[in-house]
Amino acid sequence: MLVVSNLCVSYGPVAAVKGISFEVDSGELVTIIGANGAGKTTTLNAIMGLVPIVSGNIVLKGNSLAGVPVENRAGMGLSFSPEGRRVFKSLSVIDNLRAGGCTLSRSDFDRRLGSVLEQFPVLRERREQDAGTLSGGEQQMLAIARALMVNPTCLILDEPSLGLAPKIVTKVFEIIAELRASGVTILLVEQNVKKSLAIADRAYVMELGMIVRSGPADELADDQFVHDSYLGTGSRESGNG
Ligand SMILES: Nc1ncnc2c1ncn2[C@@H]1O[C@H](COP(=O)(O)OP(=O)(O)OP(=O)(O)O)[C@@H](O)[C@H]1O
Ligand SMILES: [Mg+2]
Incomplete structure (x- = not known):
């Protein structure tokens, strides 16, 4: 479905993504996990065409996205x-x-x-309400x-x-798992490592712009590193869920 090869993205002199490669197969739920500043958002923005890439290839269903403007990527089946x-x-x-x-x-x-x-009954109930008056969880659903x-x-x-109460976090992960079950291919970036590894098929770990680990999500959940x-006491996740 999606193949990213040797992707490099820089902000001026700062290299944020340093030659990463990964893929998402049709119907898979793949997660990219990593600490703040690892380059996760930059990677997603590059796939959507929201930041220019320095080098590398992004291919969706066999079609290169090079030169495809962001508004056309939505028409090709990508959504963000x-x-x-x-x-x-x-x-x-x-x-x-x-919109x-x-x-x-x-x-x-x-x-x-x-x-x-x-799919989102709460949005039906609140359909005429300004989005700014919704709770954080409802805004995420929206x-x-x-x-x-x-x-x-x-x-x-x-x-x-991000920033949601534990009960709402559980709900958001349930929705993502339901979407995957309905056949949508999903690329999920998360700092809630435990929950994202629990619902993903495969995972990649990013640190400082590079992929440092990858594999089936259940194997990575048991990986010592x-x-x-990310999971043990004293990890970046501790106290966070
Ligand atoms: N617009 C920008 N201009 C300059 N540097 C940027 C910009 N956006 C991100 N960076 C830098 O690029 C690196 C990667 O940032 P990015 O937002 O992709 O990380 P992230 O993994 O999504 O982090 P977080 O978990 O905090 O969302 C960081 O060092 C960040 O400071
Ligand atoms: Mg980010």
Whole structure:
């Protein structure tokens, strides 16, 4: 579905992503985990075309994304829920979903809206409410729902559980697992290592712009390095879930 090879991204003199390669197969849920500043968001932004790449290749369903503008990547089946949710706070829930589905025909839009509101009953209840008045968890649901409006074949999620209460985090992970079960291919970036390894098929660990570990998620959950760095007492995850 998605093949990233030798991807390098820099911000001026700062190399944020240093030649990483990974792939996501059709129907898979793949997670990229790593500490703050590892280059996870930069990687996702590069896949979406939101930051220019220095070198490397990004191929979606056999088609290179080189030179494809960001707005056209959505039409190719890629969809993105960005870090920090980025809902349009002064717009209603329904208008946020309209924005997500603005490339659809009227009939496709109506069909997708019906299906997304069925998936997220809380958004149906609050459809006329400004997105800025929603709770953090509801805003996250809206960010995911907005990304689902185009019925993506490959959904990219950046830190969907960030800053949410534990009960809501559990709910967000349930939704992601349901989406995967419904056949959507998912690339998930998370700092909640334990929960993301629990629902993912495979995982990559990023540190300082490089991939330092990869493998089946259940194997990585038992990996001593991953355990010591991200899961054990005194790890970056301790006290965080
Ligand atoms: N717009 C920017 N300009 C300059 N440097 C940037 C910019 N965005 C990110 N960086 C730098 O690139 C590196 C990777 O950042 P990135 O946001 O991709 O990390 P991340 O793994 O998503 O971190 P986090 O877990 O905190 O979200 C960091 O050193 C960061 O300071
Ligand atoms: Mg990030």
